[in-house]
Amino acid sequence: MARVVVDVRLKSEILDPQGRAVQGSLVRLGLGKVSNVRQGKQFVIDIDGELNDETLKKLHELAGNLLSNPVIEDYELRVENA
Amino acid sequence: MARVVVDVRLKSEILDPQGRAVQGSLVRLGLGKVSNVRQGKQFVIDIDGELNDETLKKLHELAGNLLSNPVIEDYELRVENA
């Protein structure tokens, strides 16, 4: 079994209202020195059997247009063999 | 400046409807061998200045009860110095 983790983050120029709200709360709750917070999504995908090149290619494709919206988000994909 | 990344994931015994929906889509779009998908959140927090122990302690506290809800979620925190 292989584990693939896909982090999806809003592109840096895109407004992140959630991140802003979290930043506000962190500061209000006593964390003084926060300069920026961005909130993203994380997908932990468990794949049966071994991870071959073809599957990986497919995963990249899906990460780039299903898991993330390329118009506003970037993704990062890493394999964590379990 | 220091960057702290907090990953928040639903506890494994909690049903994850979003992850399940993503799993369904991945399979429908041709990824055959997905055995499980979990969807979590990721917070990227930029801290001004150096990260001292006290701030780190505060960060753990906030990760454990603001950024995550301990009833249903676990968090993982790591420091990525920029």
Add this chain to the structure above:
Amino acid sequence: MSEISGARIGVVTFPGSLDDRDAARAVQIAGGTSVELWHGDANLHDVDAVILPGGFSYGDYLRCGAIARFAPVMEKLVVAANGGLPVFGICNGFQILCESHLLPGALIRNDHQHFVCRDQKLRIENNTSMWTKDFSVGQEIVVPLKNGEGGYIADEKTLDALEAEGRVIARYLDVNPNGSRRDIAGISNERGNVVGLMPHPEHAVDALTGPTTDGLPFFTSVLSSLLAGVK
């Protein structure tokens, strides 16, 4: 306690609260006096009971209710609730009560992933809480439901305890609209003064604007509970 005929029921407005006016209107139709409470004001102004209304407090960013829980008014409210003050959380208010650990469990994204607004059938399961006194057990009612994150979850042990102690106050009938465990629509704390409910009884108090008037007893219940408490 103020005079019961005009029991004062506080309705908290957080930034992003939406159904606060509706909750206040329901209180008045039920015969109470509504009192506006403000999230940033750490003062309950001597009200006899409090409603946490529906809406998207703080945009529901992060998690529903997660940020509201830390509002100044909540500190006072948690203490008062633990001391027996009747508190009713509707939808977002229910989420805030769970986040504040005044009620067990949590509310997560609907299993079908969509926001849903519908006229929902419920069965009342408990008429001993301060907010359900005026119902009969087994009574079927229809009130609006509208949420994106209304799936009630808790671990099995907690669910079993809720059932055993009669703390499930209402269950979804016909359809489970959000994947809630054991069709749970609302619960109370052990003492029965704190109640959380996902559907919106405040939108069912006037036949002109709601599907029914089935929601009204939630608001009259607290008035009669307060009255009974005084006697």
Add this chain to the structure above:
Amino acid sequence: MSMDTVKNASETPEVKQPYLDLGVKDDEYARIREILGRRPTNSELAMYSVMWSEHCSYKSSKVHLKQFGEKKPKSDAMLVGIGENAGVVDIGDGWAVTFKVESHNHPSFVEPYQGAATGVGGIVRDILSMGARPVAVMDPLRFGPADAKDTARVLPGIIAGVGGYGNCLGLPNIGGEVVFDPTYLGNPLVNALCVGTMRHEDIHLAKASGLGNRVILFGAATGGDGIGGVSVLASETFEDGGPAKRPSVQVGDPFMEKLLIECTLEVLHAGLVEGIQDLGGAGISCATSELASNGTGGMHVWLDRVPLRDHTLSPEEILMSESQERMCAIVPPQNVEKFMEICQKWDVVATDIGEVTDTGRLVIEWHGEIIVDVPPRTVAHDGPVYERPYHRPVWQDALQADSPSKLARPKTVSELRETILKMTAAPNLASKRWVTDQYDRYVLGNTVLSQPEDSGMVRVDETTGRGVAVSTDCNGRFAKLDPYNGAKLALAEAYRNVSVSGAVPLAVTNCLNFGSPEDPEVMWQFSEAVRGLADGCLEMNTPVTGGNVSFYNQTGDVAILPTPVVGVLGVIDDVERRTAMAWREDGDLIYLLGDTDDDLAGSEWAHEIHGHLGGLPPKIDLQKEMQLSQILVAASRDGLINAAHDVSEGGVMQTLIEMAIRSGIGARLWVPDNLDPFVFAYSESATRAVVVVPRSEETRFIEMCNARGFTNTRIGVVDSKLADEQVLSIDNVWHETLVLTLSELSKKHFETLPAIFGPTVG
């Protein structure tokens, strides 16, 4: 090229500027140079380019739109007319209502969720900037075929975006449209309408008056959102290429907008504000130039004070940014402190960025240097005006000659039965609950009617019960067959829907969605539609209070169906006496009002069963439409009817099926002797409605209709006891009886959209 100052521009007249890339034509550039007596600075060029774009300047449509003013009916109800952020009408008792519809078509194609969400956000701010509290939204939408792949991409996101934003703002969604047609594939239409209410004395306008008054920007920080979006997206077709852009997608923050609404209403009600304007397309460029040219005449702005989300933005970009959730207020200096306090209470950032002057110039400074110095009117109001060529399409005659009379029609009971079941499941006629269940219709506690009723109705005054009803409509197929009459038919339908609910139609807004104005045939459709709507509004005495034009809705050479969406607002003095569509009482009589002809051109039947579009649309007599309206309103007021529903797409059969499903109760119906059963079922003749009359009121009701010479035909009776289950039983269908069970009809009606777009609840 950065930091191009006025001084620099005067000294370097020869510098080549990329005006063409910004969508500015050669002659327009020459005019800018003439106005300024020098070349524009880059910031000035940015401002002119965005303000003179099609979207902001209406340069192709202006010559036609002026008919709405020229043919304006005399109506005492108009308090504020065309030219402001939104028109305002008097609904009595000191109440005023403002409403407007706007398009966000292309952004929703690019990023469905955010495009639709920010469409709602934008129109809500327009309403807010009149001083009104937004009280409801509606969303007329158009998509490609329901089962097309791109529809699966855009529809769920658009619905989630409309819902996500409106729900989070706490505005009930009280109506809209979902229409499928192949021409919208690649060009979905997302129109958003907002209604706001206020007391007469609370009306505010966008003008910067009062020498020395402060210019305060409040709301979200400015980022690189949608820079150039307005001019690039709205004035050219979809090709990419051209200069690298900042993100053209704007992301909405409905939570911020909710705070902005509460904060804005509080500062307005506290009497602190002289003038107010929302920031929409063209952002600060638009707000400052419009405010200045509508007021004392001048303004000085320190642009470097604008709070930024992205510190790399250049002044040109700040001027053009379309970051959402921002407003601009003109505040007398003595009120600034109080103003700031209220903003702080709502956690809204407010910044004093300038002051009102009497120089007649809009001067913008950036870190001590002057980068803009222009007469504001030339930016805001004196944009180019095009007399675009137009001519009747060469194919129009052939289209109108291609009548549906040759199409095969059902001729037996079983054929008609099969047709009915198919039509009931047709995506355009099927229940839109999949969509509307994602919208909050209850919030604010004043919604009296919402989907699937004929109009959305909200109570305005809780004490007296005074309220308003709004409906938006347009049959694009009719408009294609005959744009002039198609626009009148759209107006008539919206007018009828409001009347059916018991409200008196009062005013009109519109969103004119068309293909490319550079195509003379499209331009003809546009000019005909505007002429038809203007004539219609004059005849019906319902002034146009505002609207919006969206051009370039086309893929390659193929334009969308001409789609002049018409919104009609009506007033009802007590919402308690509204008329809903469900019948309730056994024995109540079902009447069809109006005349039924063989009108199948452009009908849903021709479209769904035969994929045919041709012929001439139904005739429309607006005088008769007004009579029907009077009957419906009087019947509601005098308690003569228990239910009513208008007849439009899908004809009388669809109307009856919808009423029965809504009721859950069956009825016994019969086909009038003078009508072919199929024509009775599916003709789409205009100016008709089905009403339900209690027996005790039948005589009075018929007398009222007869007194006006209005055709009324008894076609059935409510009957829950016809069979073991609830049925619609139709007699006189070629001498036989056709029986449909409500359960089979419901199944067809409700299953279509979930089968295509995935299951939700219930």
